[in-house]
Amino acid sequence: MSQTVDRALSILPLLAEGPADLGQVAERLGVHKSTALRLLRTLHEHGMVYRQSDQRYRLGARLIALAQEAMENLDIREIAHPHLVRLNESCGHTVHLAVYEDDEVLYIDKVESRYPVRMYSRIGKPVALTVAAVAKLLLADLPEAERRALAGTLEYPLYTARSTPDAPAFLEELARVREQGWAVDLGGHEESINCIAAPVRGADGRVVAAMSVSAPNVVVTAEELLTLLPQLRRTADAVSGEYSGRTTAKEPA
Template sequence: MSSSVERALRILVELASGPATISELGRRLDVHRTTSLRLLRTLEQERFVRRTADGRYRIGPRMTSLAQAALEGLDVRAAASTHLHDLGAACGHTVHLAAPEDGSMVYLDKVESRHAVRMYSRIGAPAPMHATGVGKTVLADLSESERDRLLGDPPYPRCTPNTRTTRSGLAADLAETAERGWALDDFEHEEFIHCAAAPIRDATGRVVAAVSVSAPHMVVDRNRLLALVPDLRRTATAISEELGWPGES
């Protein structure tokens, strides 16, 4: 990369955090004032930056439109693929990527377990939001009225003896999910399968999908499943960052 291109990119990165004067940019980036001015004029001509009335520079409209176009063109499955496979290789269990659609969670991608006992889930298949870890990560991000619109009136369909079918029971679980930042499917969807799930956020911070690790109880007990949560959450964070999420403030 040429030095001019590198410096121009560093200027854009710096201005992304807020407007700055030529002198401020020079000090932060250790670039001579004349060099900064030359680069800023070029960027201004191309509308990547704009000079304000007080003499400072800020991100310009062309940069904003490019960023928006890039975000709109992102594919959750494509952004997540490498991260899902890395998580699957590290833990050895089934990894799912799922997103909400028409009141259900739809599996977008799946990394198979290395173990002989495997799940019957398939890409494209729907799953109930209230009874799955991936679904509860999405519901935990919504208001009560939005949840009611998606789930309808209780009692919610019972999948196993552990399924939460009442509004109050599910609400308590979702409050805990929101507080700790991940969800647990405690044999609520399938009697012999438990899973942990973490939310995937877009550039606005909205939960748009979820990643989970699932395993039969005869392969992984509760403690070993919960031990995977830190890696699971790091994976969800990495995917979110691919989608433009800036992270926790």
């Protein structure tokens, strides 16, 4: 990368911290003010930075619009799928990816278990909002007022004795999930099926998807499944890093 491009790009994270004047930019870059001014003018011409009335510079609307457009065009399923496959190969159990859209939590990807007993879930199928681990993670990330309003509109079918019985219990569970950063469904939807879930987060820290590992009791106990939680969380964190741009995908060996 040329020195000029490198210096210009170095200005952007500086201004992301807040507006800065010409002297501050020059000092941070370690260049003369004339050089800093030339770089700022070029960025300004392209809408990457904006000069305020107090002569300080801030990030420009064009840059923000490009970032938003890039985020909207990211395919979380495409990014996550190789990670789901590797997790499945490691643990052997069913792995799901789910998102919250139009008041439903939907599976958008699935890698089947290697064991003969298979999950009935399928891509595009909505999950049970009040019990599914992925739903708890996605709904726990909603603003409090929205969580409370949603909880008041839901029905609470008792699929099993471990199902969430009512809105107060559901809100208590979402608060716990929000605090600990992961969720479980231990026989809440089906007595014989257990599930653990971890969040995939965007650059702003909000939960954009939930990744889960599910298995029937005949294959693995709930306690044994919970031992996979650190591995699941590391996988979800890796997807988060790639999705948010903090890390890049590793090249295959």
